[in-house]
Amino acid sequence: MYNYFSSNFTLGILGGGQLGKMLLNETRKYDIKTKVLDPNPEAPSAIACNQFVCGSLLDYKTVMQFAEDVDVLTIEIEAVNIEALRDLAQQGKKVYPSAETLAVIQNKQIQKDFYKNNNIATSRHFNFASKVELVNHLKAHPNLFPQVWKAATGGYDGKGVQVIKNLDDAKQLPDVACLLEDLVDFKTELAVIVARNSSGEVKSYPVVEMEFHPEANQVEYVLCPARISDEIAQKARDLAEEVSSKIKHVGLLAVELFLTQLNDVLVNEVAPRPHNSGHFSIEGSYTNQFEQHLRAVLDLPLGDTSTKQAAVMVNLVGDEAFEGNVLYKNIEHVMSLKGVTPHIYGKKFTRPFRKMGHVTIINQSIEQAREIAAQVKSQLKVIAHENA
Amino acid sequence: MYNYFSSNFTLGILGGGQLGKMLLNETRKYDIKTKVLDPNPEAPSAIACNQFVCGSLLDYKTVMQFAEDVDVLTIEIEAVNIEALRDLAQQGKKVYPSAETLAVIQNKQIQKDFYKNNNIATSRHFNFASKVELVNHLKAHPNLFPQVWKAATGGYDGKGVQVIKNLDDAKQLPDVACLLEDLVDFKTELAVIVARNSSGEVKSYPVVEMEFHPEANQVEYVLCPARISDEIAQKARDLAEEVSSKIKHVGLLAVELFLTQLNDVLVNEVAPRPHNSGHFSIEGSYTNQFEQHLRAVLDLPLGDTSTKQAAVMVNLVGDEAFEGNVLYKNIEHVMSLKGVTPHIYGKKFTRPFRKMGHVTIINQSIEQAREIAAQVKSQLKVIAHENA
Numbered sequence: 001m002y003n004y005f006s007s008n009f010t011l012g013i014l015g016g017g018q019l020g021k022m023l024l025n026e027t028r029k030y031d032i033k034t035k036v037l038d039p040n041p042e043a044p045s046a047i048a049c050n051q052f053v054c055g056s057l058l059d060y061k062t063v064m065q066f067a068e069d070v071d072v073l074t075i076e077i078e079a080v081n082i083e084a085l086r087d088l089a090q091q092g093k094k095v096y097p098s099a100e101t102l103a104v105i106q107n108k109q110i111q112k113d114f115y116k117n118n119n120i121a122t123s124r125h126f127n128f129a130s131k132v133e134l135v136n137h138l139k140a141h142p143n144l145f146p147q148v149w150k151a152a153t154g155g156y157d158g159k160g161v162q163v164i165k166n167l168d169d170a171k172q173l174p175d176v177a178c179l180l181e182d183l184v185d186f187k188t189e190l191a192v193i194v195a196r197n198s199s200g201e202v203k204s205y206p207v208v209e210m211e212f213h214p215e216a217n218q219v220e221y222v223l224c225p226a227r228i229s230d231e232i233a234q235k236a237r238d239l240a241e242e243v244s245s246k247i248k249h250v251g252l253l254a255v256e257l258f259l260t261q262l263n264d265v266l267v268n269e270v271a272p273r274p275h276n277s278g279h280f281s282i283e284g285s286y287t288n289q290f291e292q293h294l295r296a297v298l299d300l301p302l303g304d305t306s307t308k309q310a311a312v313m314v315n316l317v318g319d320e321a322f323e324g325n326v327l328y329k330n331i332e333h334v335m336s337l338k339g340v341t342p343h344i345y346g347k348k349f350t351r352p353f354r355k356m357g358h359v360t361i362i363n364q365s366i367e368q369a370r371e372i373a374a375q376v377k378s379q380l381k382v383i384a385h386e387n388a
Numbered sequence: 389m390y391n392y393f394s395s396n397f398t399l400g401i402l403g404g405g406q407l408g409k410m411l412l413n414e415t416r417k418y419d420i421k422t423k424v425l426d427p428n429p430e431a432p433s434a435i436a437c438n439q440f441v442c443g444s445l446l447d448y449k450t451v452m453q454f455a456e457d458v459d460v461l462t463i464e465i466e467a468v469n470i471e472a473l474r475d476l477a478q479q480g481k482k483v484y485p486s487a488e489t490l491a492v493i494q495n496k497q498i499q500k501d502f503y504k505n506n507n508i509a510t511s512r513h514f515n516f517a518s519k520v521e522l523v524n525h526l527k528a529h530p531n532l533f534p535q536v537w538k539a540a541t542g543g544y545d546g547k548g549v550q551v552i553k554n555l556d557d558a559k560q561l562p563d564v565a566c567l568l569e570d571l572v573d574f575k576t577e578l579a580v581i582v583a584r585n586s587s588g589e590v591k592s593y594p595v596v597e598m599e600f601h602p603e604a605n606q607v608e609y610v611l612c613p614a615r616i617s618d619e620i621a622q623k624a625r626d627l628a629e630e631v632s633s634k635i636k637h638v639g640l641l642a643v644e645l646f647l648t649q650l651n652d653v654l655v656n657e658v659a660p661r662p663h664n665s666g667h668f669s670i671e672g673s674y675t676n677q678f679e680q681h682l683r684a685v686l687d688l689p690l691g692d693t694s695t696k697q698a699a700v701m702v703n704l705v706g707d708e709a710f711e712g713n714v715l716y717k718n719i720e721h722v723m724s725l726k727g728v729t730p731h732i733y734g735k736k737f738t739r740p741f742r743k744m745g746h747v748t749i750i751n752q753s754i755e756q757a758r759e760i761a762a763q764v765k766s767q768l769k770v771i772a773h774e775n776a
Contacts, residue, residue: 031733031734047416308696
């Protein structure tokens with residue numbers, strides 16, 4: 001067992017966004033040295049790490065050089081140079097998640113093929129190298145609509161994902177490698193976060209339920225526990241753990257799932273890192289997802305994933321009518337509600353639907369937590385300064 | 389209402405020890421700008437603040453200069469230059485707690501006189517300007533023993549406090565201004581943390597019970613809730629809130645109490661800041677004490693002080709047989725226990741009884757939490773490296 005605590009051991013983190021910022025709370029708690037790489041000099045993680053390096057996550061040389069003096073390398077965003085990760089691992093560096101796992105996840109075509117080839121329940125899909133291929137396929141199958149179109153790479157927070165209802169919709173799409181998925185007629189979207197350390201210990205969190213904003217295709221509320229039967233919850237956790245074991249990831253894996261009208265559970269997509277759907281765990285769980293990620297990549301024993309009380313998480317996204325220096329209107333009202341904790345990510349500039357923070361509501365009753373969450377949502381507005 | 393979040397508002401913090409470090413977790417959560425003053429360039433708060441200034445907390449000029457560009461000034465340690473705080477407040481700077489409150493608390497003679505003059509239940513005491521005065525008093529009252537001797541200023545973590553049983557004990561004491569208190573025959577020691585913002589909103593936390601290390605006079609376990617009747621708990625909270633209101637503090641006030649054999653509750657002493665007895669709240673409470681301190685000094689609404697589940701906090705102090713670069717022996721075993729969260733303060737060097745960290749245990753049952761805490765205590769050792 002390595003001595004990680006108040007020692008010279010250094011954890012390298014690729015990415016310095018809000019996920020990295022929340023991860024740094026945990027490295028600070030354990031006094032574990034950190035070094036962060038991000039292209040933005042004002043990234044949320046630029047302070048609270050021991051060393052900040054400003055540079056591209058996608059540049060091979062930058063990543064190789066950054067990792068030279070770190071002992072373990074991890075990520076807080078998938079869009080990193082995979083070739084560098086592969087070479088670092090070959091040189092003996094500990095890299096979690098691995099380049100192999102990331103390669104499967106980074107490209108949604110490969111990710112969907114992986115589910116199919118491994119008999120993991122998911123919706124039917126078709127891959128296309130270009131827009132021409134896509135359009136030809138749709139012309140040949142006029143009864144296929146509606147379909148979900150996804151860009152193979154680069155999608156984030158609902159970007160690069162679109163429901164298409166006819167050929168005209170398809171013709172508006174960008175010309176990129178992409179895939180089509182059957183539109184799943186789901187009751188609700190669920191998610192399970194699975195932790196796995198390099199010794200192979202596995203623990204999953206309780207199933208959460210996600211409510212989406214109808215327009216922005218971003219998660220508005222995350223509820224833990226999900227309001228589903230124990231049987232369905234077990235099915236969802238089993239499926240998530242199956243993905244984790246088959247994809248051989250180390251760290252956290254957030255598995256997004258559909259619960260269909262027929263009570264089937266299908267994998268939608270995964271993220272190999274702490275995830276928006278696990279933010280509730282900071283206040284709600286014995287072990288929060290960021291601490292769990294640390295434990296996993298350092299091969300420490302995983303922490304208990306049970307929850308202290310029910311939790312609802314509300315995303316704070318920029319109001320669609322504002323762009324400018326951020327102002328959290330009515331935050332003081334929201335802070336007077338029972339069991340409410342806002343998290344402000346530290347982005348100075350707001351724009352429509354930008355993820356600016358989140359609010360967690362803890363309560364003995366999930367129904368009451370959901371009610372308070374609705375109050376939070378209706379009161380707290382992410383707007384811009386008048387003087388901006 | 390001032391815009392504190394992701395703005396140029398700056399909170400100044402005098403002191404950069406572990407309490408400051410944990411406070412910075414909360415300023416980071418809210419993206420509130422901070423500036424920290426501490427004489428130690430390697431202080432636990434030297435990172436995670438926005439600006440760190442290395443300098444003396446007791447030097448008038450240093451404190452005045454430090455505070456020039458901060459909007460609100462607070463403390464994480466009482467030993468600061470009070471004159472500077474008084475002058476800053478007169479210049480219109482917001483300073484919480486106030487110089488007046490700190491002046492009462494910094495000097496234990498004045499603190500005890502304050503209780504007496506305000507009819508706050510406390511043990512009987514006598515003040516002395518010097519050791520000669522003390523010894524003369526004891527010679528004149530040979531039946532007074534045992535007594536508790538306290539230095540008027542400079543005491544910390546059990547230093548500056550001693551039980552004296554006879555005149556010989558007294559003769560060994562340093563020659564400083566001091567006081568004697570009647571030794572209280574107590575069942576247990578309790579503590580209540582009271583928060584008060586500048587609008588006068590007051591909230592107290594549930595009563596905690598403290599178990600002390602017999603030799604080091606340091607708290608070994610803090611249990612929340614205390615294992616006492618509701619009636620006694622109410623009496624303790626009422627007394628703590630009475631102290632808070634009479635001392636007119638703003639921020640957190642940790643009130644340490646004795647529960648006597650006759651079920652009387654007496655004030656022992658207070659600290660005007662986040663406190664060791666409130667660390668359980670990080671994992672145990674809806675609103676942890678550090679966030680509550682922030683809310684109080686920024687005049688935001690105070691958060692709910694109820695607890696999610698039972699909690700026990702174990703202090704991690706340096707093993708008495710070791711001095712050198714710290715090693716947390718068996719920390720990985722402790723991390724595999726249910727609901728256990730270690731906090732490492734970031735001091736590289738351990739010495740006997742030095743406060744190096746703490747561990748929180750969360751459980752539905754306080755008895756089970758206490759059992760796990762005993763396991764933590766017996767397994768986890770704060771020792772020095774072999775190669776140190």
